[in-house]
Amino acid sequence: MGEIAYKICVFGESGVGKTTLARRYLTGYFEEDIKLTMGAELFVKYIKIDDIRIILQLWDFGGEDDFNFLLPLYSKGSSGGIFMFDLNNKASLNRIAKWIELFKEGSLKSEKICPILMVGGKQDLQGKIAITESEARTIAKENNLYKYIECSSKTGVNVDNLFEKLMRDILKLQNII
Template sequence: MKTVAVKIVILGSQGVGKTSLVTRYETKSFQKNTSSTIGASFSNVDAIIDDVKVKMQVWDTAGQERFRSMAPMYYRGANAALLVFDLTKYDTFTDVKAWAHELTHRVEGELMLVVVGNKVDLAEQRVVQAATARNYAASIGAPFFETSALDNTGESS
């Protein structure tokens, strides 16, 4: 079986659920009380996709503004970036646009961008509509997914 190694960086504002999404994927569980990431955390995740073993280095970055200057150190050499925002907070969607702009201007080589709207379980508090996020993602050539780390849902739209 063929094996490929990829580096994935997860970017977004504080509190959008980046760590919760990584934890949900890795452990199939949700931890209600997670502490803020300091700098970044790193994990290795293996998956088999189309008969190819994919060894993923997943970098979960801190969302606090004070750690923003460290981000280039984490996304350097990345193959993909998940740009995560909270569907209930419009400013986090605006922050995703800034991350996408920074990545497209600073990362050399091919970089797959994926836009992720998290917390779809909070439908009654939603402020970023699917069409808005989908249109933005399409404008940067990225797929858009809505997820909930809490209830383990996720779909592209």
């Protein structure tokens, strides 16, 4: 089997750690000084899951309101989505329904099933956690998000794991594995 390309959109409020997550996954390093994403940024990583070579296209969307119009345009043809919020900032979950609606507006134009993973970031700031795991799981369920996972781009906890989980689930949905 040759290479298969998959498009994953990473979206959520500004400052929740979307770009840091993408860069940590791509490079294995934590970058402290990340600039605001203006519009959207594309990252590409070549991975292998069960002898299947994958070209993973990660689309990181700026969380500022000025860029919201881009998500439905760019999410068309997506294989999956990651809704990210900051575990230390309850307000970063306030507009979850808006983000999911914007993503689905574009992604549902294709016929394929497009799972959305909910990710709670900045897990390393343990003393400041404002959203419990059970609260987050309830919100994920209420919004029909298929899974929930917490991670830390700073320490690397669950970063590779969340992308592998999402990709494995997409491959299973497409009956590839």
